[in-house]
Amino acid sequence: MPLSCHAALPRIKGDTDLTVALAGNPNVGKSSIFNQLTGMGVVTANYPGKTVEVNLAAATFGEKRIGIVDLPGTYALGAVSEDQWVARQAVLEGRPDVVLMILDATNLPRNLYMLLQFIDLGLPIVAALNIVDQAEHQGIATNVQRLAELLSLPVIPTVATRGIGLDELIRTAIEIAACSACTSHRPLKYGQDIEETISQLERKVATAADDLPYRLDPRAIAILLLENDVEFIDLVRARPWGECVLAAATELGEEIASKHDEPAPVRIARERHGLAGALAAEVQSVTKPAAHPLVESLWQHTTSPTSGVFILLLVLAGLFAFLFYVGSFLSTVFSDLWAAFISPVIGGGIYSLFGDGVIAKTLIWGPDAGIAAALAVGIPYVLTFYFIIAFLEDTGYLNSVAFLSDRLMHNLGLHGRAVIPLVAGAGCNVPAIIGTRVLSTMRERVIASILIVLVPCSARTAVILGTVFLYAGWKAALGIYFIVFVLITLVGLVLNRLMPGQSTGLIMEMFPFRVPSLPTILKKTWFRFKDFVFVATPIVLVGSLVLGGLYETGWIWRLAAPLSPVVEGWLGLPAVAGLTLIFAVLRKELALQLLVALAIVQFGNQADNLLGFMNERQLFVYALVNTIYIPCVATLAVLGRELGWARAALISISTITLAVAIGGVANQVIQLF
Amino acid sequence: MRASIGIERYLAKEGTRRLADLGPGDRAMIVKVHGEEPKMLQYLASLGLFPTVEIAIQEVAPFHGPLLIQVGRARYALGREVASKILVRELDD
Incomplete structure (x- = not known):
């Protein structure tokens, strides 16, 4: 069961010598670092009302027990989206001893943006420059030492998928956590007039305030207020000195806006991007064209309207066929094995203990029929499906799918990412519903789940085949699918109208294709499958x-x-x-x-x-x-x-x-x- | 309604178009991001999508779907609603 972050974060802090937060943009290899560092005992936690989760686990390194908090992958830390809010909240509330910021060496400027935000918050940081191998393939060389000097924090080159650099990363994290004087990295400066404005507000905050939210320093608060951060504005307003500081922040923000002809938050974002870009330009040199020709052509083929739709249909048909044939084959094998070997043992045991009355017969339903049912669905359909999804995710193909199908899904109140769980529902509804976690809002998850429930899973298809198809012919069987298809479309259209809110505009990074890593896929598959086993089995x-x-x-x-x-x-x-x-x-x-x-x-x-x-x-x-x-x-x-x-x-x-x-x-x- | 009047004013300027109206292969510079919602504006800004930034449109999804754009070394898919709020000036090759 998911824990609440309020309970889980302090607990892991109490159980370990130090805590480390893993932060980074999406798809920078954060989860493979998390998987490599931790064992099987991963706990997921979430904040009430939020769908984005935080993973927690403990690891032992030398003598130290380290609690690792895996933040959701985000592009920034702000109150503007749920994942960003959760990432920031877990850091502010959990107060890790050190933040491990994972940077993608192939896209350093954008990745440094978030690192600069952590520096602005004044947290102790160690950076991992990940995917350095791919960066080298792309002709991007990074002067790691220079980057560390400029940022004045340790930067460790890593290749997470092969475990390279991780020992050094953790060793450095332990050192930084033990050294409170090591976090005084402040040599980086934005443009002069922005810095002056920040200093003015910082002084105002420092003189007015004694209890700053989350014990942040005045500079951090000053920047957040100039960025119009809704959460911090509320936190500051609730304090006795709040109104006075907010008035100053508003006035200074307007000054920035009139001087630069754009709102202060955008100006600060621009300055931060500028600084990140300048840092990256100073430490990186690019010698070859940006992307691999094969990767480029995969891109073009999977996203172009003609070949892309064709490939998508092939993949969906393959997914469906695989779940249907391989899943039902495995399901039959499990059921047969169970009936032949295990069922008689359980039956014998129960009958010998309880006689052959009503009690014994009832008990047989539970462990025998019940577990057989869970097995016959769980391993063949759910496990197989998770494996395929983890594989597709790891390659980066799911992005192309979301891109192509976004428009159609929009009519049903969903966006492109929902197409995979919907199709997967035809194999088994259970993993498909868990798969809706890829959707960002609860509204989308509810709509997608309702539609999935209506998708005939392989078991229902078996009934249709065994009754209608067998005795009334294929036209009648198709008729059922047609009715259900129309029903799903209508329900989607109606839900999109009735449910409050609207479908969110799509802004999604399209990741490059990557060679999937089997250990990562297996581990991902297992984590998700574990959930199914623990939730579904007792209820069945x-x-x-x-x-x-x-x-x-x-x-x-x-x-x-x-x-x-x-x-x-x-x-x-x-x-x-x-x-x-x-x-x-x-x-x-x-x-x-x-x-x-x-x-x-x-x-x-x-x-x-x-x-x-x-x-x-x-x-x-x-x-x-x-x-x-x-x-x-x-x-x-x-x-x-x-x-x-x-x-x-x-x-x-x-x-x-x-x-x-x-x-x-x-x-x-x-x-x- | 005010926002759309604002957009019209910008579109009246020569060479200014909605990002959503461009096609594959076009290159453009962001002139203005029309955000009635400051959150959207800030989110786009955190991704590096703000005025004077150059973008290239690589693909447009079928059925009037999202646009695939390149900004620096990153690629993003932008839905129609978002792309029609971003005003750009087309650049010649």
Whole structure:
């Protein structure tokens, strides 16, 4: 379960000798440094109401226990976006002993911008100049020593993916953390008049104030106020000396604006970019053209409207086919192995302990059916999917996908990045919903999750194939997919209208293609999979036990009785079919298995040809309702965890309503012909 | 509404266009970023997108989608809404 940052940050501080925050732009190799430094015991924490997470872990280096806080990758530290706010808050509140700033050597000017912000905040810093190998390939040579002199802080060249330089990085971090006099790096200056303005406000802050927010120094506060930082303006206003300082800040900010013909925050950003650019120009020399020809042509082909769309369709089809065929193959293998070897052992154990009464039969549902269900979904679909996604992420291809599909997704209130989870939903909804974390706002995550829940996963496809396709032909089966596709589009359009807020404008860095690193991919896959195992398995177990109890005691029939007007009257299905739909909450393909099993119980063996007791219309309605209504318990568990239980409940109720409504209409319409 | 009047005033100047109206291969210099929202302005500024900066448009996504631009050594995808608020002067090759 995710911890709150308020609880997790102090705890890791208390447990370790020193804490280090890993900071940097997105895609600079920050997570591979984090993965190399830490073991498996990673905890994720978030601030209430924020989707961006902070990863925490402890590592041992020599005698020292080091707490490592992995900040979200951001381009800057400000209150202007959620990821930036979270990164800054974790540093200000967590007060790490040292900030490890990871710089991308291939794009030094933009990376130095954020380093300068950390210097402005007055925090102790060690910089890692990462990806130096690729920079060299691109003909970019960096004078690391000169950079360290200019910044007056240690700079260590690293190649994180191969572990080069990391020991030295940590050793230096420990030294800097132990040396309080080492953080007096202040030789860098912005333009003269900006510096004068900052000094004026700094003096004002220093004389007026004694309790500065987050114990920052007056210069840091002065810069933040001139930058119009909404959070710090509020923090300062709440103090007795606040109004006086804010008045001075406003006046000085207006002076800057009138002198430079642009707002003070933009002017400061420009000065900082100028300084970063000048620093980079002084320490780097570029001898070759900017990018590798192969990388360039990959770029052109994956982003151009013609070849890009074609490649995207191929990749999506490949992803779908892989999840569908490899996933269902693995799923069958696991189920068969379980049934052959493990199920008899569990059954034997339980029967020998509890006899063969209702209790034993109920208990069998939990560990046996429950774990089998979790395994049959978890490893084949979820693990495989995570692996593919981590691979695509690591290569940089997901950016091209987001770029190409942004416009279409926009109509549904989403942006381009949502296309991958949506398609993945066709394999299994569970990883797809967790995959919505790539979306930046809760609004987008909610919309995407609702749409994903409606995407027929492979289990639901199995039911469609085993009923409609088998007995009513491929046209009818396609009909179900068509109805669901129209439904998803309509729901997306409606949600985009109804939900407060609007889809955010896309501003996304397009990273260069990189050769993926297998250890990074495996570790990423495992971290995400672990979440699924811990969240979904207990719920599937409990769900199985409850349903098992209801079934074995016969209560299920009594509960099903009130449903018969809906099932028999409105949907036109046999009552027993309604019952199997309830059980399918455990795993959607159970609907089909139970349908056959219960049909045999009720009608004898001739019913194993389903047409023996349900006609084509009924099979169609049955598969349609099964496809649309309430997701399986594993999906519910993930929905609850990711979006909150209230939203999960609301989604469930809405989908049941939709399923019954659409199923009933289909029933009536088909009867007309 | 004031913002759009502002934009029209700028567009009336010769050679000034919205970034969103340019196509692949065009190069331009940012003249003004029209932000009704200071947060957006600051965010773009932190990425180095402010007046006098030169950008190259590399690709435009299908269905009137986002633009792929290059600024210095970085590449960004900018959605239409964002790109139509950035006013630029086209540069000759």
